[in-house]
């Protein structure tokens with residue numbers, strides 16, 4: 600390695616799912632198959648490019664207020680960022696500084712490991728059990744912080760709030776982050792525990808249930824003290840995170856609660872139908888509470904199915920890693936998209 604390169608930071612980056620530019624049936628990155636609320640379209644029509652001359656509001660106040668009203672918390676309990684990836688990166692930088700290893704599951708969102716490495720945070724990864732469930736007792740040992748998604752990804756398994764509470768109770772001296780990217784498809788949110796646990800940070804995103812992955816909006820909800828620490832780090836990094844268009848579109852989307860609930864219901868209905876179809880085809884899978892299904896087939900190799908699907912323009916996700924190499928993660932699309940997937944699978948299995 601050259602002298603020049605010796606002092607350059609070297610990282611192994613996160614690898615996102617493919618974004619093919621041609622038209623495919625895209626069931627590989629857990630996006631929403633339905634468009635955002637029509638209210639987003641309406642406010643977009645009112646955007647004035649003359650406003651772009653000035654910087655956006657660094658405190659993102661219209662969006663923070665809309666989220667505070669939506670979740671019944673104070674505006675000083677909300678932190679927003681450029682997608683929850685940005686929010687989570689800020690959380691790692693702000694909260695995980697003890698020098699002790701942070702804990703997250705061995706099978707989970709692969710970005711956690713990347714941020715830990717980027718910020719030189721030591722980490723340990725307790726194994727999910729055979730049913731791909733988090734073993735909560737593994738998180739009772741001394742650590743520098745805890746993070747896990749609920750529902751977990753890519754396993755789609757949701758844990759009830761008493762389970763989350765046990766982990767919070769055993770970690771009063773460190774920050775516990777519950778990444779709720781998929782909570783709207785699942786059940787009760789840990790937001791209701793914030794008043795009782797001053798060590799809890801909940802993160803959510805506009806990318807999944809709110810159909811706005813391309814707009815890049817995420818947020819954290821916690822007590823005012825932890826949110827203040829997060830904001831201090833943000834203002835030491837980049838004051839102007841969300842742009843003006845994202846702020847007005849985000850506000851409009853949050854205010855249209857009815858559209859949001861209808862879209863979520865369409866997806867969860869399709870998910871339940873998909874479970875029946877996949878079971879009939881002989882797949883086994885965890886009981887998904889997210890907008891994707893993590894499935895494996897006893898007779899067909901996952902990577903071979905993945906390649907054959909891709910050839911037919913059906914994109915799903917496959918990881919060539921230990922324990923999950925025989926699984927496919929299939930995002931729930933529209934009813935029509937799922938029909939095309941089932942047709943493909945039926946033909947594939949007849950061969």
Ligand SMILES: *Cc1c(COP(=O)(O)O)cnc(C)c1O
Pocket residue numbers: 629681682683684685708748752778780803804805806812816817
């Ligand atoms: C999609 C996802 C995110 C990131 O979402 P963005 O808001 O688009 O950055 C974070 N955590 C998990 C578990 C996810 O699946």
